[in-house]
Amino acid sequence: MTSRPPPRIATWLLQRCLQGRHAASLIGDLLELYQQGRSRGWYWRQVLTAIVADIVDAARASGRSLIVAVAAGWVAIVLWRELNAVFIAYTGDIFWSLRRSGVHRPEGLLIAWGLGALLRSVCYVASGWLVARVNARHPALAVSIFAASVLLIPVPWQQIRMVEPYAIDAMWPVHYGMALVGIFAGAWLASRRRQRYSMITGS
């Protein structure tokens, strides 16, 4: 039998995305059938349905903990939003302190806006971390659903109004980018902590 390489991206996706108990056997079966002469289209179809089936299984297995994890992430965001409101209340003081120390108005606003953005980023990191920790069994699924919910329900953050030359007409790509990067960074931190813990305990 001549060995022909299967579609590389499809196989990479399979190896990255499948988490089920028999993932290796499933990949082996698909490779075996592909070597028997199945088409690339067939292989791709099998890969995509396997990934969807795996996600559905993970959601079913997570059940209540998936809902709890996403809700916990949102509670973190709402609490942080209140903290952000406190920060906004003190922004004027920060701004005038900067002005008194010789910082120009646009730069002062940029620094104040940057501090607010940093606070929001920390919030997203913390919420992503929390979601991944609460649903430790299927963190990728929980974090993806949480991130999607954050994109669908934009958080009405209070923030500093930017002035020229730093004002950007459409700030939503910045907000969405910040949310996505923050949430997935938090999940990554949670996974690193888990790996370190399993190395220590051997579990």
Next chain:
Amino acid sequence: MKRQHLSQTELMVMLAILRLGREAYGIPIADEINKRTGRELTMGVVYSTLGRLEEDALVRSETGEATAARGGRAKTYFELTAKGLKQVRETQRSLQSLWNGIPQLRSDPA
């Protein structure tokens, strides 16, 4: 938690495992279902169903041999547990009792 019923796909997978005996791994299971029912299940659906059944202790698995054609990955063979066999029998009984006595479904001698 006790399982109330088997879905059609679960029942087909379990019957295919019973028919295949010791050769029941992903590919033959999908082939057997396709050959007997004409239904083409993707491997993802077959393994997803097997995973669910194993979680409910209706089937058990055993790791088999790895081959080069499989990229060095081992096969996983499946067999029904006693609980699984009992569940299949119960399903057969309940379906049979629904089937019996329906005049429209009596086989036509012509």
